[in-house]
Amino acid sequence: MEKFKRKVFYLGGFDPRGVRFYHQLYRDQAARHAALTGDSLAVSARRAGAAGSTVSAAWTVDNDAAGTQTDYEYLRWEDLVGKVWIRNPLKLAWRSIATYVGHGRFMQFKRMKALRPGPVLTICYPPFLAVMIPLLFALIPALLLWTVLPFWAAALVGVGVSALLSGRWLNKLVVPWLLRFIHYHHRLAAGGPGAALDERLDAFAQRIADELDGPWDEILFVTHSAGTILGMSVMRRLFDRRGDGVPAHFAMVGLGQVVPVVALRTDARWYHADLSALADKPFRYVDLSFPPDGAAYFNVNPLLLVADRHAARVDMLSPRFHLFYEPENYHGGWSNKYEAHFDYLRVGDRLSPVDFISLTAGRRRLDESIAAFRTIP
Template sequence: MQKFKRKVFYLGGFDPRGVRFYHHLYREQAARHAALTGDPIDVSARRAGPASSAIWTVENPAAGVETDYEYLRWEDLVGKVWVRNPLTLAWRSIATYVGHARFMQFKRMKRLRPGPVLTICYPPFLAVMIPLLFALIPALLLWTVLPFWAAALIGIGVSAAFSGKWLTKLVVPWLLRFTYYHHGLAARGPGEALDERLDLFARRIVAELDGPWDEILLVTHSAGTILGMSLMRRIFDLRGDRLPDHFAMVGLGQVVPVIALRTDARWYHADLKALADKHFRYVDLSYPPDGAAYFNVNPFLLEGEAHAARVDMLSPRFHLFYRPENHNKGWSNKYEAHFDYLRVGDSVSPVDFISLTAGPRRLDDAIAAFRAIP
C-alpha cells in the first residue's frame, strides 16, 4: 500500500522550553493516541533541520501514514527576552500596561470576546493584591501582641514565602511576560532577529510546497498564531498569489487580536491587509472556555471586511473528549488548558493534535468527521 505522506510545520507560542519539551510532549500524546485506538504510532528521535528547525518522523503503519514533522524554532529568541527577575518584571509591566491603556482597543476586544480582556487585565491586579494581602493579614493579627515593626517584618516574610507560589498557580508571571513581550512587538515590530527567522521559515516552507507530499500543514499555536500571519505574508511574497491546494494553515488557541487590536501595530495591520485577497485554506480551533483564545474571531476580518481565504472557525469541544475529572478548567488550570490543543483527551477526537498530524484523514475530512459529532 502506498503511504500517505504529510508534511507538518509547527510554529509554537511564547515559550522558552523549546524543542526538547515539545518533542517529548508529541511522543507522549502519540502513545496516548495509540493506546486509545490500538494502532501504534512511532515517533523518531529529533534531528536538526535546515532552517533553525528540528525534524522528527511520525509513522502510523496501520493507517499507512508517514508524517515529516518540522518544529520551527524560536525559543532562543524567547529566552533572550524572558524576564526572570520578579522586580524587573514588575517594573516593565508598568510600562506595558501604560502602553495597552494608550493603544489597545479594549472596547472592541470586549465585543469580540470578553474573556481575553479579563485575562490581560487581572495579572497586574493580582500581582499587587496577593503579596499585599499575604503581608497585611498576618501583620495586623500579630500587631495585637507584637510591636508594629516586628509584625510588619513578619508579614513581609510571610508574603515573600507564599505569594510567589500563589501567583504562579494563577499564571500571573507567565501572563505578565507574555503581555510585556507583545506590547513591545506591537510597538516596535519583530526586530532584526525575528524578522530574519520568519524569513528563514518562509523560505523553508516554500521550498517544500512542491515536494512529494499529499498534504502540507502549517500549524500555529498560541502566540505562534500571531507570527503565523506575518509568516503567511512572506510565503505569498516568495511564492506568488496562490498556494497548492493540499496546503492549509491551522491556528490553535488563536490570539491574533493581542497585536491586531493595538492601534500602533501598523506593521501588523499591513500583514493582515496583504492576506485579504490571498486564496488558501485556514482552520481555526479555539476553545470558548480558554480565556486566552479568541474563539470564533476571524483574524482576516480584523483589518478588512472581506477575505479570499477559505476559513473554518471551530471549537475543539474538549469537554466531549475528556472525563470531567480530567478536563482542565478553572483559574488555576488556565495555563494547562491552553495546551490541551496539543494533547489527546480520554477519547480520540478527529481534530486532536495527533489525529490531525499523524492520522489518516486529510484536514477537510477530519473537519467533516468532527462536525458530524452531535
C-alpha cells in the same frame, strides 16, 4: 501500498522551553493516541531541519496501520524567547508598568471586549493580582500579630509570610507568565519583530515555500498560541515568495488563536500591513479555539480584524475539550488556565478527530477530520 505523506510545520508560542520539551510531548501524546486507536505510532528521534538546527528541528511519525507518514518540522524561536524572558520579579514588575501604559494608549479594549470579553479579563487581571496577593499575604498576618507584637515586628512577619507564599500563588494563577507574554507583545506591537525575529520569520517562510512543491499529499502549517500571531506574518512572506499562490493541499491551522493581542493595537501598523496583504490571498485556514480558554479568541476570524473581506476558505471551530476528557482530567477553572491552553497539543481520554495527533499523524485529511468532528453531537 504507498503511504499517505504529510508534511507538518509547527510554530509554537511564547515559551523558552524548546524542541526537547515539545518532541517529548509529541511522543507522549502519540502513545495516548495509540492506546485509544490501536494504531501504533513510531516517533523518530529529533534531527536538525533542512535549513539548520537554529531554524528548525524535525522528526518522522510513521502510522503503519493508517498507512500514513508525517515529516514533522518544529520551527524554532525559543532562543529568541529566552533572550527576552524576564526572570527577575522586580524587573518584571517595572516593565509591566510600561506595558500597561502602552496598552492603555494603543489597545482597542472596547473592540476587544465586543469580540470576546474573556481575553480582556485575562489581560487585565495579572497586574491586579500581582499587587493584591502579596499585599493580602502581608497585611492579614501583620494585622493579626499586631495585637500581640509591636507594629514593626508584626509588619516584618507579614512581609516574610508574603515573600514565602505569594510567588507560589501567583505562579498557580499563571500571573508571571501572563505578564511576560503581555509585555513581549506590547513591545512587538510597538516596535515590530526586530532584526533577529524578522530574519527567523523569513527563514520559516522560505522553509515552507521550499516544500510546497515536494512529494506531499498534505501540507499543514500549524500554529499555537503566540505562534498564531507570528504565523500570519509568515503567511504574508510565504505569498511574497510564491507569486502563483499555495497549492490546494496546503492549509494553515491556528490553535488557541491570539492574533488580536497585536492586531488590535493601533500602533501595530506593520502587523496591520501583514494582515491586509492576506485579504485577497486564497488559502485554507482552520481555527480551533476553545471558549473557556481565557487567552484564546474563539470564533474571531483574524483575517477580518483589519479588512472587511478575505479570499481564504475559513472554518472557525471549538475543539470542545469537555467532550473528550473525563471530569477529573478536564482542565477547567482559574488554576488550570495554563494547562488548558496546552490541551490543543494533547490527546484526551476519548479520541477527537481534531486532536493534535489525529490532525498531524492520523488517517484522515484535514477536511475529512473536520467533517467527522462536525458529526459529533
